[in-house]
Amino acid sequence: MGVVAIRDLKQHAGETVTVRGWMFNRRSAGKLHFLQVRDGSGFLQCVAGRKDVDEATFELLGRVTQESSVQVEGEVRLEPRAPGGAELGVRRFEVIQMAAQPYPISIQDHGHGVDFLMEQRHLWLRGPKASATLRVRARVIQAIRDFFNQRDFTLVDPPILTPAACEGTTTLFNVEYFEDKAYLTQSGQLYMEAAAMALGKVYSLGPTFRAEKSKTRRHLTEFWMCEPEIAFATLDDIMSLAEEFVSFVVRRALETCGEEFKHLERDTKPLEKIVPPFHRIRYDEAVTKVRAAGVEMRDEDDFGTPQEMAIVGDSEKPVMVHRYPTAVKAFYMKRDPENEKRVLCVDVLAPGIGEIIGGGQRADDLAYLEEQIALHKLPRAAFDWYLDLRKYGSVPHSGFGLGIERTVAWICGNEHVRECIPFPRTIYRIYP
RNA sequence: UCCCCGCUAGCUCAAUGGUAGAGUAACCGGCUGUUAACCGGUGUGUUGGAGGUUCGAGUCCUCCGCGGGGAGCCA
Numbered sequence: 001m002g003v004v005a006i007r008d009l010k011q012h013a014g015e016t017v018t019v020r021g022w023m024f025n026r027r028s029a030g031k032l033h034f035l036q037v038r039d040g041s042g043f044l045q046c047v048a049g050r051k052d053v054d055e056a057t058f059e060l061l062g063r064v065t066q067e068s069s070v071q072v073e074g075e076v077r078l079e080p081r082a083p084g085g086a087e088l089g090v091r092r093f094e095v096i097q098m099a100a101q102p103y104p105i106s107i108q109d110h111g112h113g114v115d116f117l118m119e120q121r122h123l124w125l126r127g128p129k130a131s132a133t134l135r136v137r138a139r140v141i142q143a144i145r146d147f148f149n150q151r152d153f154t155l156v157d158p159p160i161l162t163p164a165a166c167e168g169t170t171t172l173f174n175v176e177y178f179e180d181k182a183y184l185t186q187s188g189q190l191y192m193e194a195a196a197m198a199l200g201k202v203y204s205l206g207p208t209f210r211a212e213k214s215k216t217r218r219h220l221t222e223f224w225m226c227e228p229e230i231a232f233a234t235l236d237d238i239m240s241l242a243e244e245f246v247s248f249v250v251r252r253a254l255e256t257c258g259e260e261f262k263h264l265e266r267d268t269k270p271l272e273k274i275v276p277p278f279h280r281i282r283y284d285e286a287v288t289k290v291r292a293a294g295v296e297m298r299d300e301d302d303f304g305t306p307q308e309m310a311i312v313g314d315s316e317k318p319v320m321v322h323r324y325p326t327a328v329k330a331f332y333m334k335r336d337p338e339n340e341k342r343v344l345c346v347d348v349l350a351p352g353i354g355e356i357i358g359g360g361q362r363a364d365d366l367a368y369l370e371e372q373i374a375l376h377k378l379p380r381a382a383f384d385w386y387l388d389l390r391k392y393g394s395v396p397h398s399g400f401g402l403g404i405e406r407t408v409a410w411i412c413g414n415e416h417v418r419e420c421i422p423f424p425r426t427i428y429r430i431y432p
Numbered sequence: 433u434c435c436c437c438g439c440u441a442g443c444u445c446a447a448u449g450g451u452a453g454a455g456u457a458a459c460c461g462g463c464u465g466u467u468a469a470c471c472g473g474u475g476u477g478u479u480g481g482a483g484g485u486u487c488g489a490g491u492c493c494u495c496c497g498c499g500g501g502g503a504g505c506c507a
Contacts, residue, residue: 082466083467103458111443111457113500116442223507305503355507417507
């Protein structure tokens with residue numbers, strides 16, 4: 001008799017229940033109305049024949065508009081002709097608010113351009129594909145938390161307002177901070193290193209900001225990142241952690257997002273193959289592979305998108321590339337003791353999306369770090385606290401950052417990261 | 433910041449320099465099993481903006497604006 005979530009409807013076959021939600025679509029065949037109602041947990045077909053309800057209700061069913069908020073009472077029937085295998089035979093029907101016409105997104109996800117849909121993002125979220133992606137995102141984040149909590153990592157929240165650049169090179173959003181200037185964080189990493197020296201194994205999960213004028217389907221100015229950092233861990237340790245981590249998150253998505261993948265038309269077979277170990281390849285081997293694939297590659301240069309795609313090739317699993325040239329990586333990377341021109345870092349490249357993880361072993365020697373800070377022309381004073389970590393009980397340590405939206409895009413098979421965050425922020429979009 | 437592409441009806445798109453069109457949505461009518469239902473009917477325009485060339489510009493030229501894809505940078 002009570003209100004039932006559409007997701008759980010099949011367990012109530014034969015019972016009379018109430019569903020509350022919104023009109024998604026309506027089809028009418030004379031003396032028969034088919035309503036599609038969504039309630040946030042799923043989509044449901046409701047059927048009403050002329051004899052099933054009183055005359056006023058039947059007339060109302062014929063003119064109720066898309067997105068009107070409604071309450072439907074009826075009998076749950078298992079019905080193979082209905083999408084989802086179950087439907088509601090309408091007994092009572094009530095409109096809470098009749099939605100204005102026309103509705104801006106009349107045929108759900110169909111026939112609209114990205115720009116228009118982004119302008120209507122607050123309504124677009126209601127569509128089956130958008131809501132499925134957001135559910136996958138939520139479960140990916142839950143999986144991330146579970147993974148680290150199960151392994152006795154401590155959640156640490158680094159600051160969002162920061163006094164200076166973490167890496168100096170990238171552009172920061174600046175904000176007024178009373179009489180001073182402050183910046184929105186572009187990475188919590190340096191703070192996570194401090195936390196690792198206190199708590200051993202730590203991770204963060206939160207927003208990050210980059211004022212880069214990037215215009216690609218893999219970039220946002222505001223995105224979410226998960227950053228684990230581990231005292232005493234080496235590059236090899238975190239490469240193993242990264243592949244277990246990514247595999248865990250994908251497996252959890254497969255276990256919990258079956259309905260969502262159907263809505264997204266995501267073929268899950270490639271995801272089922274995501275298990276450790278991932279292919280590990282040195283930068284120098286990767287360069288050879290890129291050139292063998294006929295893609296241009298300069299000596300000692302970083303990889304761009306075409307190069308990353310060539311490295312992943314048609315591999316269904318992510319590929320881990322390690323030991324990049326010192327010159328193309330951040331100042332805090334630890335030098336490879338076997339080769340001065342290489343640092344102990346790793347990028348995890350996912351099929352179709354590219355880099356989802358970047359990380360490595362951190363420089364733990366005070367003199368080397370001071371030298372690097374000078375070399376990169378960074379303001380030494382801003383890093384005094386960071387250098388303290390190397391003065392007072394420095395140990396080898398490693399960590400990485402995983403981009404949430406890129407990971408969700410890869411798992412969902414979505415082409416754009418901006419579909420993987422509720423309200424995307426890009427260089428040309430801060431509305432809605 | 434650079435390169436390429438786009439901007440025409442609410443939306444998605446057509447239109448050799450020669451009367452501004454279709455599909456779809458919306459609205460009206462029909463249909464007892466529809467699946468983006470279908471069938472019939474009705475309306476819809478500062479062609480992103482400003483100049484210019486021309487007898488005539490949606491179309492060609494210049495500038496500007498807005499957006500998309502990519503580069504750089506990165507997750």
